[in-house]
Amino acid sequence: xxxxxxxxxxxxxxATIAALGPDFDVRNVDGTDREALRSALETAEAVLVxxxxxxxxxxxxxxPKLKVIARAGVGLDNVDIKAATQAGVMVVNAPTSNIISAxxxxxxxxxxxxxxxxxxxGSLSAGAxxxxxxxxxxxxxxxxxxxxxxxxxxxxxxxLRPFGVELIAFDPYVTAPRAQQLxxxxxxxxxxxxxxxxxTIHMPRTPETLGMIGAEQLKAMKSTAYxxxxxxxxxxxxxxxxEALTAGEIAGAALDVFMQEPPVDNSLTGLPNVNVTPHLGxxxxxxxxxxxxxxxxxxxxxxxGDLVPDA
Ligand code: MLT
Numbered sequence: 001x002x003x004x005x006x007x008x009x010x011x012x013x014x015a016t017i018a019a020l021g022p023d024f025d026v027r028n029v030d031g032t033d034r035e036a037l038r039s040a041l042e043t044a045e046a047v048l049v050x051x052x053x054x055x056x057x058x059x060x061x062x063x064p065k066l067k068v069i070a071r072a073g074v075g076l077d078n079v080d081i082k083a084a085t086q087a088g089v090m091v092v093n094a095p096t097s098n099i100i101s102a103x104x105x106x107x108x109x110x111x112x113x114x115x116x117x118x119x120x121x122g123s124l125s126a127g128a129x130x131x132x133x134x135x136x137x138x139x140x141x142x143x144x145x146x147x148x149x150x151x152x153x154x155x156x157x158x159x160l161r162p163f164g165v166e167l168i169a170f171d172p173y174v175t176a177p178r179a180q181q182l183x184x185x186x187x188x189x190x191x192x193x194x195x196x197x198x199x200t201i202h203m204p205r206t207p208e209t210l211g212m213i214g215a216e217q218l219k220a221m222k223s224t225a226y227x228x229x230x231x232x233x234x235x236x237x238x239x240x241x242x243e244a245l246t247a248g249e250i251a252g253a254a255l256d257v258f259m260q261e262p263p264v265d266n267s268l269t270g271l272p273n274v275n276v277t278p279h280l281g282x283x284x285x286x287x288x289x290x291x292x293x294x295x296x297x298x299x300x301x302x303x304x305g306d307l308v309p310d311a
Contacts, residue, residue, distance in 0.1 A: 008042065
């Protein structure tokens, strides 16, 4: 009997393959290569992706046998959910798999900005010993503004609280008791941008959140403030951010995500006061194992015709 084809379109942990078990014909393809993806999808009953493979309506249309799209991660912005639903394709993800990793990278970026770690490292590696060029700032008694106090934002708050910071957040969906439990004061977006010494954003990318930090918000920030985006490219308008950084309207930024990934001709990646990483929020052994195993289990259930429980 021929086994159902399960397509792995991006690098996933070995635990993913192990969790799929022996019942499938597991094939690999580079999901960013559209031609290769097209022919691989022709026979696939399930496809597993991270964030680089675009499963848009065109790609879904290439796949007559497709039953499940599995996103080994939190966000679903590279999957056209509407087209999948219309084609009768189930979409599953692993919404809690990498929240700790994303929160930890956020804290790492905040500390990296505060103490100029990437530039100090680069300078000493190049043979210089410039202690006074890298005088930083303590987090203690600084105000950290968190936009989006959902799963990841809340973990960021919990991890930063022991630094003795003041935590403020903008999130219209969070109740005052929940914020209080996290030791966070809820404020308006206007107040948050004005008061923050470090601003970090933890929102999905939707038409409403795209560019929600733009020229107006950046101008309202302190000139000593830093912004961090480990969530989705474009939540902080890239053009406005480049201008604000160049004009000295804010002190610096740390970015793990970009409108276009990998970024091409993006002036932000070359600015001296910007620390960048290549979308590493979920890139830990633990997160990849959790995400891979969770979606592999969902794929098994879905292809067996069983109910897939909410993660
Ligand atoms: C996510 O949405 O969970 C991450 O962006 C996943 C990834 O890094 O591929």
